[in-house]
Amino acid sequence: MSAFLRQFFAVQPVNTSANTGDGRLKRALGPWALTAIGLGATIGSGIFVLTGTVAANHSGPALTLSLLIAAFGCGLAALCYSEFASFLPVSGSAYSYAYATLGEGIAWFIGWNLMLEYMLSASAVAVGWGGYVTNLLADAGIHLPSQLVNAPFGKLENGHLGLTGAVINVPAVLIVALMSALLYIGVKQSSAVNTLMVMLKVGIIVVFVLAGLSFVDTSLWHPYVPPNTGTRGHFGWSGVLSGAAIIFFSYIGFDTASTTALEARRPQRDVPLGILGALVISAVLYVAMAAVLTGMVPFQKLDVDAPVAVALDAHPQLSWLGTLVKLGAIIGMTSVILMSLLGQPRILLAMADDGLLPPAMSRCHPRFKTPHVATVVTGVLAALIGGLFPLDVLGELISIGILLAFTVVCIAVLVLRKTRPDAPRAFRVPFAPVTCVLGAIVCFGMTFWLPWDTWVRLVFWTALGYSVYGFYGYQHSRLRASVRGEVAPGTPSRVPE
Numbered sequence: 001m002s003a004f005l006r007q008f009f010a011v012q013p014v015n016t017s018a019n020t021g022d023g024r025l026k027r028a029l030g031p032w033a034l035t036a037i038g039l040g041a042t043i044g045s046g047i048f049v050l051t052g053t054v055a056a057n058h059s060g061p062a063l064t065l066s067l068l069i070a071a072f073g074c075g076l077a078a079l080c081y082s083e084f085a086s087f088l089p090v091s092g093s094a095y096s097y098a099y100a101t102l103g104e105g106i107a108w109f110i111g112w113n114l115m116l117e118y119m120l121s122a123s124a125v126a127v128g129w130g131g132y133v134t135n136l137l138a139d140a141g142i143h144l145p146s147q148l149v150n151a152p153f154g155k156l157e158n159g160h161l162g163l164t165g166a167v168i169n170v171p172a173v174l175i176v177a178l179m180s181a182l183l184y185i186g187v188k189q190s191s192a193v194n195t196l197m198v199m200l201k202v203g204i205i206v207v208f209v210l211a212g213l214s215f216v217d218t219s220l221w222h223p224y225v226p227p228n229t230g231t232r233g234h235f236g237w238s239g240v241l242s243g244a245a246i247i248f249f250s251y252i253g254f255d256t257a258s259t260t261a262l263e264a265r266r267p268q269r270d271v272p273l274g275i276l277g278a279l280v281i282s283a284v285l286y287v288a289m290a291a292v293l294t295g296m297v298p299f300q301k302l303d304v305d306a307p308v309a310v311a312l313d314a315h316p317q318l319s320w321l322g323t324l325v326k327l328g329a330i331i332g333m334t335s336v337i338l339m340s341l342l343g344q345p346r347i348l349l350a351m352a353d354d355g356l357l358p359p360a361m362s363r364c365h366p367r368f369k370t371p372h373v374a375t376v377v378t379g380v381l382a383a384l385i386g387g388l389f390p391l392d393v394l395g396e397l398i399s400i401g402i403l404l405a406f407t408v409v410c411i412a413v414l415v416l417r418k419t420r421p422d423a424p425r426a427f428r429v430p431f432a433p434v435t436c437v438l439g440a441i442v443c444f445g446m447t448f449w450l451p452w453d454t455w456v457r458l459v460f461w462t463a464l465g466y467s468v469y470g471f472y473g474y475q476h477s478r479l480r481a482s483v484r485g486e487v488a489p490g491t492p493s494r495v496p497e
Contacts, residue, residue, distance in 0.1 A: 038278025044336030046250020052307025180379025204328030
């Protein structure tokens with residue numbers, strides 16, 4: 001047991017060089033591409049789908065306040081991510097940062113929960129994507145069978161999962177498969193497609209906000225914080241905080257830029273720019289659109305998969321904008337799916353390089369320079385999950401996973417300041433003790449405002465993860481093998497000593 005605990009808290013030696021890596025991935029991304037990756041992974045279902053769910057069930061018109069609270073917590077975490085990205089430019093994101101500061105066991109917990117962020121994010125957004133596609137096809141007179149556009153599992157009134165009578169969400173499965181195929185052939189091609197989609201969806205959001213301002217009825221904002229219904233998290237200030245915890249999912253894409261550090265041309269400078277730029281731009285767009293949305297239609301009517309479509313349908317004068325915004329929502333969510341599926345394989349690659357996952361996960365295509373095996377595995381799992389489960393269940397799981405990851409990153413910056421105080425950093429967190437502690441408190445505190453059943457599912461997920469670590473990761477850890485002198489000479493390492 002003592003040997004296990006020593007290994008559990010063993011810290012990975014790091015190489016802070018920007019050239020860390022062995023050329024398996026292609027360095028093709030600059031600051032604008034990295035910002036676009038962050039925006040591509042952020043602006044999607046949060047603004048086009050989840051805003052309606054949170055407004056109708058938790059915050060009411062105070063959705064804007066929930067978004068600002070979530071943005072504040074994300075901003076603190078983003079500063080910490082930026083310092084780590086400038087210090088340790090590797091593909092593992094928060095997993096690698098935890099490994100370098102808090103130990104292998106904590107890193108495994110973060111890496112395992114990052115799967116909730118990236119893979120389930122792709123699945124959740126695919127569900128919202130399917131809702132908008134179904135709505136748009138219905139406008140054209142094409143009505144798909146409900147059994148093929150809904151999840152077979154749904155959340156019952158008692159909080160448990162139950163059968164809905166549907167077979168599978170076919171649109172969700174198809175879009176995940178298509179985006180996985182694009183990622184298989186190259187990050188440069190994927191980045192170019194994502195940048196185009198980001199430009200289109202940002203433009204459409206701005207058009208919606210400007211056009212919708214004339215139809216805002218300010219009386220719909222009163223009361224700004226609806227009274228609590230007697231249920232914790234359903235309106236009132238507990239609803240605002242619950243809404244912030246759930247809507248946190250809408251901001252998580254900014255850290256996708258950190259997973260592409262080995263594909264950035266100048267990671268120490270460009271990755272922090274991409275992280276912070278994506279968060280600021282998305283926060284401004286989110287709050288503006290949420291204010292207009294809740295002012296155009298009573299918030300009680302927004303508990304649907306396509307709330308923006310509902311707001312436009314309520315005002316026939318904006319019928320000219322309806323199809324455009326629905327297309328923008330589809331484009332926006334497509335880029336989120338693409339970028340979420342980009343981040344997950346690179347986390348798996350980093351964990352496989354460290355020996356915690358099977359070596360197949362670290363294989364890269366000799367021609368396309370992409371982690372093709374991990375991309376296929378991620379795509380298959382994300383497609384199945386998106387086809388089987390509804391948006392609300394997936395959104396809550398994603399939020400708790402990333403909130404815990406952000407908490408650890410905030411703490412890890414303080415640890416790094418103590419253990420490596422003189423190491424060069426292109427970016428430093430301002431007022432680090434205050435910023436990091438406050439970031440950890442805010443991010444961890446929001447987890448307690450999520451539904452209790454989310455914690456139950458997290459416990460089961462964590463137990464499964466540590467079972468995998470105990471039976472495989474601990475036995476095959478490169479760090480453990482290097483301490484015991486078992487690493488073969490010349491074996492490639494992601495972060496060599």
